[in-house]
Amino acid sequence: MSAPNVHADAHQEHHPKLQHHFHNMAQQLEASILGMWVFLVTEVMFFGGLFMAYLLYRNMYPDAWLAGSNELNEVLGGINTLVLIVSSLTMALAVRAAQVGHRMWQIANLILTIIFGSIFLIVKYFEYAAKFEHHLVPGSSFDPAREPAQQLFFSLYFMMTGIHALHMVVGIVLLFIILRMAWKNQFSADYFAPVEVTGLYWHFVDIVWIFLFPLLYLIGKHH
Amino acid sequence: MSHVSSKGLYYSVFFALCVLTVVTVAIARVDLGVMNTPIALAVAVSKAMLVILFFMGVKYNTPLTKVVAASGFVWLIILFGITMGDYLTRGWLGVPGR
Numbered sequence: 242m243s244a245p246n247v248h249a250d251a252h253q254e255h256h257p258k259l260q261h262h263f264h265n266m267a268q269q270l271e272a273s274i275l276g277m278w279v280f281l282v283t284e285v286m287f288f289g290g291l292f293m294a295y296l297l298y299r300n301m302y303p304d305a306w307l308a309g310s311n312e313l314n315e316v317l318g319g320i321n322t323l324v325l326i327v328s329s330l331t332m333a334l335a336v337r338a339a340q341v342g343h344r345m346w347q348i349a350n351l352i353l354t355i356i357f358g359s360i361f362l363i364v365k366y367f368e369y370a371a372k373f374e375h376h377l378v379p380g381s382s383f384d385p386a387r388e389p390a391q392q393l394f395f396s397l398y399f400m401m402t403g404i405h406a407l408h409m410v411v412g413i414v415l416l417f418i419i420l421r422m423a424w425k426n427q428f429s430a431d432y433f434a435p436v437e438v439t440g441l442y443w444h445f446v447d448i449v450w451i452f453l454f455p456l457l458y459l460i461g462k463h464h
Numbered sequence: 465m466s467h468v469s470s471k472g473l474y475y476s477v478f479f480a481l482c483v484l485t486v487v488t489v490a491i492a493r494v495d496l497g498v499m500n501t502p503i504a505l506a507v508a509v510s511k512a513m514l515v516i517l518f519f520m521g522v523k524y525n526t527p528l529t530k531v532v533a534a535s536g537f538v539w540l541i542i543l544f545g546i547t548m549g550d551y552l553t554r555g556w557l558g559v560p561g562r
Contacts, residue, residue: 270466275529282536289540293547300551315489322485330478333469333519340468444520448512454485455504459492463500 258432270434277438281445288449291401295456298397302390307461309394312377314368318458321364322450328357329447336440339433344426347436351420354443358413365406372399398457405453408446415439467524477518484511 256266263269299306331353338347376384378399379392419439422428428436488507496503517523522533 267466271526271529274525275532278529278532282532282539285536285540286543289543292540293543296544296548297551300548319485319489323482326478326481326485329481329515329519330474333474333477334471337468337471337474340466441520444515447519448515451511451515452505452508455488455492455508456501459489459504460501462492463495 256431266431270437273434273438274441277441281441284445288401288404291397291404292452292456295397295401298393299460302393305388305390306394307464308388309377309391309398309461310457310459311461311464312372312375313398313458314371315458315462317364317368318454321361322454324357324361324364325447325450328354328361329444331357332440332443336433336436339423339428339436340430342428342430344423344428347428348420348423351416351423355413355416355420358409358416358443362406362409362413365402369399401453401457405446405449408449412439412443412446415442467521469518469521469524473518477514480514481511484514 259266259269263272331350335347335350335354338344338350372378372395376382377395379396383392383395416439419436422435484507488504491503491507492500494500516533522530525533
């Protein structure tokens with residue numbers, strides 16, 4: 242595209258949400274999606290470090306990993322997996338509703354996503370409470386009858402699921418901001434990038450759990 | 465302006481994710497020796513791919529976005545590969561202090 246055309250484009254399109262450094266709304270959306278993915282790649286590496294530690298220590302202390310894993314509540318973990326999958330579906334439907342400009346359907350799905358995200362955190366709270374009760378939290382209160390290496394498993398369990406839960410909390414805060422924008426009717430079929438990138442973040446957090454569930458909860462089940 | 469997936473596609477992906485979750489729980493109960501974890505990971509990767517391609521819509525994004533999205537996982541493999549390549553081979557030479 243030649244320079245004069247670029248200039249003409251920028252002035253012909255008068256969408257109020259178009260930033261001046263973009264040619265058009267499609268390019269602006271593309272840039273938002275790409276930018277979010279760059280951030281998500283850093284998140285992959287961030288969680289990747291924890292998965293690396295998991296892999297290494299599991300290799301060094303396989304028995305501690307199996308024994309530790311069998312202390313986790315598989316049923317609650319499984320329910321939470323399904324809860325997150327449902328929340329990903331409602332998130333995808335919320336983005337779709339924004340794309341087709343269906344405001345009420347979008348608001349309904351955003352609220353459902355917030356509810357399912359909250360259910361996940363509530364279930365997680367009960368799981369954590371049980372670990373404190375059963376002396377499975379690493380440190381001076383850790384059950385002395387257990388092999389010390391199991392503290393490594395539970396350290397990684399709390400670190401990985403804790404940081405994942407923190408991401409859920411951030412996601413829910415973002416969803417409330419998006420919900421408020423949707424309520425004020427700020428999105429349209431031309432402009433929905435904030436819903437789209439929030440959806441990308443939410444799905445990413447779901448993907449982390451998709452790996453955490455089998456690696457933390459299920460590894461000792463066949464023994 | 466951008467791709468809009470049908471609701472039916474989202475429901476199908478959701479259904480597949482639920483089925484794969486049941487599969488991963490069921491397979492974990494069968495003793496497959498060293499293959500338990502690789503199979504669990506294969507199921508998890510399949511689920512992640514469904515989420516990435518359809519829920520996140522990477523299938524309909526630009527090639528640039530696809531490359532960036534894939535790059536994160538490529539670096540992850542490098543991280544795991546080189547680190548484990550180090551730790552798993554330390555005993556091979558029998559050098560004191562390794």
